Amino acid sequence: MMGGGDGGLGGQAGFPLEAWFWEMPVCTRLWTSATVLMSVLVQCDIVNPLKLFYSYRAVFYKHQLWRLATTFLYFGPLSLDLVFHVFFMQRYSRLLEESSGRSPAHFSWLLLYSCVCLIALSPFVSMPFLGHPLSSTLVYIWSRRNPDTRLSFLGLLVFTAPYLPWVLMGFSFVLHGTVPKDEIMGVVVGHVWYFFTDVYPPLHGGYKPLDPPGWWRRLIEGRRDESEETAGEIEVPPGAPVLAPLPGAEAR
Numbered sequence: 001m002m003g004g005g006d007g008g009l010g011g012q013a014g015f016p017l018e019a020w021f022w023e024m025p026v027c028t029r030l031w032t033s034a035t036v037l038m039s040v041l042v043q044c045d046i047v048n049p050l051k052l053f054y055s056y057r058a059v060f061y062k063h064q065l066w067r068l069a070t071t072f073l074y075f076g077p078l079s080l081d082l083v084f085h086v087f088f089m090q091r092y093s094r095l096l097e098e099s100s101g102r103s104p105a106h107f108s109w110l111l112l113y114s115c116v117c118l119i120a121l122s123p124f125v126s127m128p129f130l131g132h133p134l135s136s137t138l139v140y141i142w143s144r145r146n147p148d149t150r151l152s153f154l155g156l157l158v159f160t161a162p163y164l165p166w167v168l169m170g171f172s173f174v175l176h177g178t179v180p181k182d183e184i185m186g187v188v189v190g191h192v193w194y195f196f197t198d199v200y201p202p203l204h205g206g207y208k209p210l211d212p213p214g215w216w217r218r219l220i221e222g223r224r225d226e227s228e229e230t231a232g233e234i235e236v237p238p239g240a241p242v243l244a245p246l247p248g249a250e251a252r
Contacts, residue, residue: 024090025097027111029102031073032090035131038073039082049074053128054119071122071130072115089135096123105220109212110193114138117189125181136186137193140165144194165190 024032041047051064052073058064075085097107119160127133131212142161149161161166166188173179196210212220 024094025104025107028090028093031093031111032086034073035075035086037088038070039075039078040075041223054122054130055067055128057121059200066117068115071119071128072127072134073131075131085132085135089131089138092135092139093144094134096138096145099142100144103150103217103221105212105217108220109210110138110141113193113210117192118185121185121189123135125179125185127185132182133189135186136165136168136183137190138186139168140187140190141194144190145198 021029021032038047038052040110042049042052044139050072052067052074054067059067064112074087076082098106100107100110111134112135115130118137122128122130143164146160146161151161151164152157152158153167153171157167165183169180169183169187172183193210197208201208
């Protein structure tokens, strides 16, 4: 349906689906796996979908805290429509995560920011399931960061990446006949992130107000940072002679 860009299916060895799965970055892989698992559990009547959507009263009065996560994981029952949404979601999530560097700290912070903002906006638009808005947020950010990438829609319409969110809005409106509130929410949340991470910093000395804080980086990268620090240290074996400075070296 949508062509162009990078990050297609691939893999030189093993089953193509398996290679495609393990090539995904960690955050995208976890999100994709949880989304498929949630649909399978609902399809098998193990989980009731009414227990998955976000509800302010259910979360903060009945303490059903799992809804804060499951509202982003359920895209509907097993169907061809689900396959399309999962592939579309992981495609742009993967592209965005891969462009964020090797560490998952930045991309996971983006996901956390997006989830918090969408949950805050949810009561105003009466949207209980927020997986589609989250996907739209990532699509918008990716599209703004890749202005020269050319895409094709249904093999008929060719356009550059920044028009992708608006093409999806128009397609959703034609298909359902209603205002695509999920796409609009994603654009709003995504634009705030894009502005404060890509537009604002060059105008204010490189300061990025939405960068992950130190405690988040330590939480996500703690072990890696420790290994990098110890890798730069020279281990002195026990009993090795320690060289003393030459006389007068301190005065030089």
